[in-house]
Amino acid sequence: MNILFLTLLDFDSLEERGIYTDLLREFVKDNHKVYIVSPTERRKKQPTRLIENGNCRILKLQIGNIQKTNIIEKGISTFFLESQFQRGVRKYFFNIKFNLVIYSTPPITLQKAIKDVKKRNNAKTYLLLKDIFPQNAVDLGMMRKNGIQGVLYKYFRAKEDELYQISDFIGCMSQANVDYILNHNKGLSRDIVEICPNTLEPRRMLYKDQKNEIIKKKYNIPINKTVFIYGGNLGKPQGIDFLIKCVDANKNNKQVHFVIVGAGTEFNKIKAYFDKEQPPNAQLFRQMSKYEYEVLEGLCDVGLIFLDRRFTIPNFPSRILSYMQASIPVLAATDCNTDVGKVIESGEFGFWCESGNVKEFNHRMDLLCDAELRERMGSKAREYLEEYYTARHSYEIIMKHFKKNV
Structure with a gap:
């Protein structure tokens, strides 16, 4: 053909x-x-x-x-x-x-x-x-x-x-x-x-089994915290205001660390927050090469998905595939019309909450600070990817x- x-x-x-x-x-x-x-x-x-x-x-x-x-x-x-x-x-x-x-x-x-x-x-x-x-x-x-x-x-x-x-x-x-x-x-x-x-096309993640101190030090990522990463577009569809609220609500949380990587129309908004508040447990990176991002992603523990709560159309972010490939669980905060949360929870590789609800987001984030749970959900994420995606x-x-x- x-x-x-x-x-x-x-x-x-x-x-x-x-x-x-x-x-x-x-x-x-x-x-x-x-x-x-x-x-x-x-x-x-x-x-x-x-x-x-x-x-x-x-x-x-x-x-x-x-x-x-x-x-x-x-x-x-x-x-x-x-x-x-x-x-x-x-x-x-x-x-x-x-x-x-x-x-x-x-x-x-x-x-x-x-x-x-x-x-x-x-x-x-x-x-x-x-x-x-x-x-x-x-x-x-x-x-x-x-x-x-x-x-x-x-x-x-x-x-x-x-x-x-x-x-x-x-x-x-x-x-x-x-x-x-x-x-x-x-x-x-x-x-x-x-x-x-x-x-x-799933790739073997070389750095998944090499979460060594040398690479983490390169990016100033703490070794003894649960690292949550958001990678991708930072635009209006992602509801960046809620992402900022989640980071701000946890700036005194000693268990977690946020890594945000991307570009988009709302990048300057989130950068302004970082410049003003300087959250001690969060980092903001501009868009990286695909290889460099995957290396960084392989050092992290949980992948984040954000969507604006106003959506009436059911978006399904492709970013989720990258997290699944890296064998890390997914925490999604979205509108109620998408079924991405249903897929994540039915596949048992993460959690979902409605965007705008910081309390529920924090509750699920705390659950994912359990290393044993993350390991189990991460394995299921990779299995689900290879079976369906x-x-x-x-x-x-x-x-x-x-x-x-x-």
Whole structure:
């Protein structure tokens, strides 16, 4: 099969690690040919080019600046995305007959390119639904359904509906996602919506058995405390105010130590708290390389998940996979609509509480100061990952359709 994958992620090789590259390597392993459109923003000053490596070709498509720019430039760049992707596929892959097109949200604005390939090649289409937009923006107060902003909401809602309509199959991260999509999009057939979770190719964690003093000293991590790590995006969806409250409520707790690593729109807010309060048992690091972060993560005892309590859509953070790979239990503080807490507790590899409830968070945190409990839950986390969340697992979910339909 010839597979076309459309993404906004900027990567140059399938050897890079992530939920999409790990999945695409599974297609290559089974001798499928994979073609990828992975954009590079104009600020990098890299012209459009094609990278070829065996059964994989990556089109590095130059686009306008979308991240770390003003709202006007971002809006203009986003507007032209569809036509740029469409022209890029036509120009560089004009002689390829695609059997399957895979794409993910965000964004929801690549319909032109998808429809073009679908019509021209009679290709099947598979949406990896990772983001329910624009409702997530409404939940966080960044967009409204009424008034002047309502016009923008209706536009994006129409684009979302169109994306669902051109998708032959929609893979959702969890059962709560499946239920939400079906309940809020009455025209969708239940036959095309299924669970296709975030997955990765599990790696052996070299540092898990080497929690030695030398590496901990490098990062000034205490040896005799339970270390809780949060790694990932520090933005509005994570409800950073509650993360700060949890750190502040425990700044005199001699048993625990917090390590926070990441970047995002709310990084300066949490940095301002650290600069002012200087919590003695917490550290804040800017975003690290993947390797450096995994080394640090391997020294820690518990992984933290935070989501804003206002969400009505069921998010399922991919960050949880990294914790499970490191064989550490997970403590999640989220809204009540996601089922990530249900998965964690039914799998017996951590605890959940509602975001905003510091008392309940502290109670579960105290439970995880028990080394024996952590060891047991950490082992279950790795076992659960290998049973349900491997890249091979999601690959087989997708391929079960196309082995008979393509």
